Amino acid sequence: MKIFKEFKEFNEYVGLKMPVDNDIDIGYYDAANMRTKSEAVTADFYRISIKFNYVDKSQALPKPIDAIFFSSPTMSNGWNVEPNYTGMYLQLSKKIIEENRFLFKTYLDYGQHEALFLTKNEVDEITTLFGLMHKYYISESRNFNVLLSYVNVLISVVETFYSRQFSTNPKQYNRIVTDFQQSLKDYYNQPVKQLPNVQYFADQLGLTPNYLGDIIKHFTNKSALENIHEFVIKKAKELLEKNTSMNNTEVAYHLGFEYPNYFSKFFRKQVNLTPKEYREKIKNL
Structure with missing residues (x-):
């Protein structure tokens, strides 16, 4: 099994843009130019993936979904997907998590067990928030503390979305x-x-x-x-x-x-x- 220690080598394997920082990586998916199928691999860092119109062909009844997925350094994931989804990703090193644990919730360790399915309004909200965060990330004058604050807001918004999901699907x-x-x-x-x-x-x-x-x-x-x-x-x-x-x-x-x-x-x-x-x-x- 492949184990990726750094963003750079993982991004190269998947087909994502090269990161501009070793502890935090933010970007948009370009599914047409990405690897659509892979055996299980492990990324030795935390990942939040926000995907729209995402179709996992390994499911019994594949259908497009809008959802947020989480993976942690202990998770191994493979994939087989349609190459027409869009979305964004946030990657965080173990170092940045440990140094700023008070900023983060437990969702980072949900792993493959629970995707967060998004409503139309939630898609709009998270897209707007991510756009602001990404704009600041690629800016030459970015301040790391402010960027972490944006990440914290994203995680806090996810918390409210999960509460909604728990309540609307109680069975x-x-x-x-x-x-x-x-x-x-x-x-x-x-x-x-x-x-x-x-x-x-x-x-x-x-x-x-x-x-x-x-x-x-x-x-x-x-x-x-x-x-x-x-x-x-x-x-x-x-x-x-x-x-x-x-x-x-x-x-x-x-x-x-x-x-x-x-x-x-x-x-x-x-x-x-x-x-x-x-x-x-x-x-x-």
Whole structure:
């Protein structure tokens, strides 16, 4: 598999213009002069692709869409597309992301799991915004901080578009929420060696942790980690109430805590009682 470390070599492979900066690259697609088919490749940087009239021939029922796609350094992507789409792209080095993480949202790590489908008004808005950003990018007098501000505005606009998409297609996302909740229930139906975490459930559902986390937060008003912690506390209470033969240490290990004292601190933080105090309270009810 080809791995592209720099914008320049990736752009040359795809058929894009040469970048004018090593940490940020902004440009327009010219599909007629680009590679329309490729085996999976990895770009060792972040990419936001905005594509209009885009037809992916690898889909079961190919049809043109207007959408935003994301890829991160851990993603491998191939493509087989019609050569008549238009659009824009933004490429960001890992260095610029790490140095300015506060500017960016989790969408950069959505990867191939979730395209953002655009309405006509959103196409107009993002095209106008991108045009301003690109104009400033190619200017000889460009200021890097101002350019990053433009990028931040683009990402913030994308956030509002995702909220709209989550809300207008609830069936698709409710299924993910349901599958997450079922996976939580199934977790303790087997011996466990560690506490459940977001990465585990994302892997179970074939999603990225950020994508799963944002859907769970949108539909439950709590983060995925908060949902997990609530479920662990629920299981802890059940064990403390019904399995009186198990001491607190055994309960901790059964739940996947590496250290019993961490279980006690975790339980007290969530319930405002230690496991021992909780058992005493239940006895006195």
